[in-house]
Amino acid sequence: PSHAQDDTRWHALAQDVKAQMAWSWDCYCDHAWGKDEIKPVSGTFSSFQLKTHHLGLSLIEALDTLWVMGLDSRFKDGVSWVKTHFDADVDGEVSVFETSIRLVGGLLSAHLACGDAVLLAKARDLADRLLPAFATPTGMPYRFINLRTGAPREAVTSPADIATYLPEWGTLSRLTGDPRYAAAARKAVIAVFERRSPLDLVATKIDVISGAWRSRTATIGSYCDSFFEYLWDSWQLFGDAECKRMYDVCTAAILKHQQVWKDRQLWFADVDFETGAVISTEQDELASFYGGLLGQGGALRQGAAYTESWAKVQARYGVLPEGYDYATSRPTQVTNALRPELADAAFTLWLIDRSPRWREIGRLHFEAMKRWNKAPYGYTDLADVTATPKRQADHCPGYWWSEQMKYYYLLFADTPRFDYSDNYLSTEGNILKGLRRNQA
Numbered sequence: 001p002s003h004a005q006d007d008t009r010w011h012a013l014a015q016d017v018k019a020q021m022a023w024s025w026d027c028y029c030d031h032a033w034g035k036d037e038i039k040p041v042s043g044t045f046s047s048f049q050l051k052t053h054h055l056g057l058s059l060i061e062a063l064d065t066l067w068v069m070g071l072d073s074r075f076k077d078g079v080s081w082v083k084t085h086f087d088a089d090v091d092g093e094v095s096v097f098e099t100s101i102r103l104v105g106g107l108l109s110a111h112l113a114c115g116d117a118v119l120l121a122k123a124r125d126l127a128d129r130l131l132p133a134f135a136t137p138t139g140m141p142y143r144f145i146n147l148r149t150g151a152p153r154e155a156v157t158s159p160a161d162i163a164t165y166l167p168e169w170g171t172l173s174r175l176t177g178d179p180r181y182a183a184a185a186r187k188a189v190i191a192v193f194e195r196r197s198p199l200d201l202v203a204t205k206i207d208v209i210s211g212a213w214r215s216r217t218a219t220i221g222s223y224c225d226s227f228f229e230y231l232w233d234s235w236q237l238f239g240d241a242e243c244k245r246m247y248d249v250c251t252a253a254i255l256k257h258q259q260v261w262k263d264r265q266l267w268f269a270d271v272d273f274e275t276g277a278v279i280s281t282e283q284d285e286l287a288s289f290y291g292g293l294l295g296q297g298g299a300l301r302q303g304a305a306y307t308e309s310w311a312k313v314q315a316r317y318g319v320l321p322e323g324y325d326y327a328t329s330r331p332t333q334v335t336n337a338l339r340p341e342l343a344d345a346a347f348t349l350w351l352i353d354r355s356p357r358w359r360e361i362g363r364l365h366f367e368a369m370k371r372w373n374k375a376p377y378g379y380t381d382l383a384d385v386t387a388t389p390k391r392q393a394d395h396c397p398g399y400w401w402s403e404q405m406k407y408y409y410l411l412f413a414d415t416p417r418f419d420y421s422d423n424y425l426s427t428e429g430n431i432l433k434g435l436r437r438n439q440a
């Protein structure tokens, strides 16, 4: 088809994404308003971290997605809920990492979308409640903290939990003029990097008090994924050359020791971080974001290849299983957690080279979600992707509202509300640069 017809087809698909978002938001309003998560099969709700208390997680995660789609009345309803009901003064324990990428990031991107100072104030208040976790001898934060008392817990944690803050906390320091947030986030990153092995690899567990490693496994998957992502991102967002150098050192080591080509497909083995010996060939679905990061950092051939490896797994099972073993070509975990990573990688690669292949992977991901994850009151995760028919579970994770629906829309819509040539999205999909507020 001609370019004009082609774009019309993609823009029509973007309208479908927008309609699915509006419908899902309206279901959330009817059945889970102000709650953390909706249960889309039963029409009830669940809390993410605080047992009986809710922080409006899905609502906050949705805000910049609603705005970029032009769902302005729904955006305004969400912002007014935050201004009148969001309160982080809770005597309960949360993950420092999850709370930062989801809630601090969600409040910041909503603030950048509308300029409301209350949203920034609430993001800052939340960060102030997380900051005491970083008061350790190494500067690496405890894994958990009580939002009211500041009592920290769990000194054994991961590079991702330790070092996935600088884009959000650097933005917070820029907007408030308070350097403490960026300083704490950056010190933690350097503390991980300077403890890397002689092979320039890091492992999945480390003690933040002693600085001693508590694992030997180097992986690009969970526990390490966003440590690497945020090294590059801090260069992209702030021009932090030290972070780019650290990214280059870590990536060279991964490409040297973990890169595996099998049947002309690219995979990344988990290896011993000091010897390089292969430990596991099982891939987390979470690792499927990595092709986008490799592309951003200059390894576009490997980035495209790894994304294609995952696209073939998606083509085989319809939607991605949580775990897949490239040695046996079998799923190792048959659930589907309604995760965004393959759409994340496709969107990231599309921003780099505009190849229609990446839009196509995004389309297939969206169509598969509509076919198998759609439930009476929204989109749900699945219990078994290998069953016929696929069995649904009953949970819509907060990241769904912030991530894949936004990536699909930005991939297909060519919206004037987003600067496609100069932007930054966080690991949770929060737009921290590139929102164009003075547009239609």
Ligand SMILES: O=C1NC[C@H](CO)[C@@H](O)[C@@H]1O
Binding pocket: 226, 286, 339, 340, 341, 399, 403, 427, 428, 429
């Ligand atoms: O970095 C992340 N990891 C897990 C979630 C998505 O699967 C989400 O919270 C985020 O993208």
Ligand SMILES: [Ca+2]
Binding pocket: 226, 289, 426, 427, 428
């Ligand atoms: Ca992510």
